[in-house]
């Protein structure tokens with residue numbers, strides 16, 4: 222299936238919804254052949270890596286997670302740059318945003334609800350604050366209340382604190398058909414749902430952060446350099462090989478991407494403009 226590419230007005234609307242409610246759902250965002258290829262490859266990876274549920278209250282007792290997905294093949298390189306999702310994230314953070322982490326989350330039958338949390342709750346700055354994190358959940362299966370759709374509490378991105386871990390909060394399920402993407406402000410209170418069906422709810426957590434904070438998964442050490450060298454220029458920037466506002470992340474006044482590729486890059490620093 223060929224999905225239509227999002228226009229600027231639609232991206233603006235989604236960003237406005239995130240500003241107002243803390244989240245938006247982009248239905249039909251992803252081509253179904255990509256969704257199916259990802260679902261199939263994740264099953265292969267789970268088998269080959271012998272992935273098992275971890276068993277702590279956050280990662281779950283019946284939830285399969287694979288981290289650092291960009292290390293596992295070209296298929297995953299299509300995720301961070303997807304033209305129906307990245308423009309929305311760029312409006313929430315800005316174009317200097319980064320890949321913070323990329324992982325799969327398959328919630329199995331019998332899993333209980335994950336504690337409600339905010340993805341930025343370990344960042345010690347007063348709330349509310351502009352988004353430093355903007356996260357997305359790709360639905361590789363339908364997401365329903367019964368199978369563990371992400372639970373969200375609309376509007377909580379403007380709260381002056383993060384939720385108490387383990388406390389009960391009333392929440393609603395972010396139900397969405399396979400191929401949709403839930404996008405939220407990193408301060409939104411949310412958590413994975415309980416799965417009361419006999420089938421898995423499979424999602425990809427494509428998480429971004431602002432270009433001036435530290436990525437959750439260390440992309441520079443976690444991804445082999447020779448792999449990053451053949452990424453598209455935009456993906457290289459997104460994993461941290463660019464410099465934010467001409468300054469943050471430079472190496473001896475050069476962009477990491479220029480050093481990586483052996484280019485001289487010249488004149489990219491903010492200091493050159495003053």
Ligand SMILES: O=C(O)CCC(=O)C(=O)O
Nearest residue numbers: 326370371411412413414
């Ligand atoms: O699986 C989900 O729906 C949400 C998971 C989540 O919020 C997390 O693990 O941080």
